[in-house]
Amino acid sequence: MTLPLTDTATPRPATGPRRHCLFGVTILLVEDSRGVSEAVRLFAAESGARLRRADSLASASRHLAIYRPNAVIIDLGLPDGDGLALIRHLAAAATPLRSIIAMSGHDPASWQPAARAAGAVACLEKPIPSLRAFQDTVLSVLPDAADRRIAETAELSLDGRASMRAAFDADLRRAQALLTEAIETADRDMIIYCAQFIGSVGDMIPDPSLTAAARATNGPGPRAHELVARLSDRIARATSAALG
Known part of the structure; x- marks a missing residue:
């Protein structure tokens, strides 16, 4: 699998939730839970982002072979394998994807260090605590150029x-x-x-x-x-x- 190169992101300070602050952003969610997927879909909709879902490693590979999302949220527990394996694959590809967010509902100390070592730039805990937490986490992994473009389109008439x-x-x-x-x-x-x-x-x-x-x-x-x-x-x- 070949993925285009993106820039390393710098985390942004926390801000209040804003509608459309992720306008134009495509997020791939790799998650098998219907409940979690629906929550993320609602958060993405409020933020103006396009969300695509893969419920397994195999489905994620098919998605990534066709298009490049701006950010990928990967649950570590998947029905056909370990989400860490997908993170390592994307981070170590010939043209690595750097806008990776790891997600799990377990004790953060038990998985976040391993996720970051594998190549995740940020981590989300389940259940996601708020819309603001979701938005800030996604914004933190976006390249600066994309972040500026989003800010320019955020004002509404x-x-x-x-x-x-x-x-x-x-x-x-x-x-x-x-x-x-x-x-x-x-x-x-x-x-x-x-x-x-x-x-x-x-x-x-x-x-x-x-x-x-x-x-x-x-x-x-x-x-x-x-x-x-x-x-x-x-x-x-x-x-x-x-x-x-």
């Missing part, structure tokens, strides 16, 4: 801001559907991921009551049902405002 609000509402509807399904199946991980995403959106809208309800939700139970109710109220208000 008045029409863009209206479109952004509509997109927020659409994403909350999607999150509501996912959260409702997760509650019905008692999928604790998916409930937590949805709550984290909803809390990040609440921070940006802003909607303090929605953010508070999301941050109080840590699994199945009354808090999750309360969050669904808050979402329903938010979506109903947005629909009413749109209808005039």
Whole structure:
């Protein structure tokens, strides 16, 4: 596999979450978990990035043979092998890919040193703590030229801001559907991921009551049902405002 050379990235300082701060960025996510993949998809959508998913090493190889993503997020536990092997392969290729992010839900001390030694530039812990953490981590591995290009396109016009609000509402509807399904199946991980995403959106809208309800939700139970109710109220208000 031959991959184009990219520059070594310098980590950026933390900033607040911004919609479209990853505009034009393509991310390949190598992850077999549906819940994690859905959370990353939502974070990528809020950030303006294009996300493609591979659920195995074999699928990742097929993706990388066709196109070069701006960043690759690789889970270390994959069904057909070790994510560290893929990181080593990409980092040691004739034209190495340097914008690699390793991801795992285990104790950071047990995997982050090995991931960085293999060639990962940054690490993400599961569950991803916030939209801001996701954005800052991806930005930290991008070459400076790409980072400047993103900053130049991040400002939105008045029409863009209206479109952004509509997109927020659409994403909350999607999150509501996912959260409702997760509650019905008692999928604790998916409930937590949805709550984290909803809390990040609440921070940006802003909607303090929605953010508070999301941050109080840590699994199945009354808090999750309360969050669904808050979402329903938010979506109903947005629909009413749109209808005039």
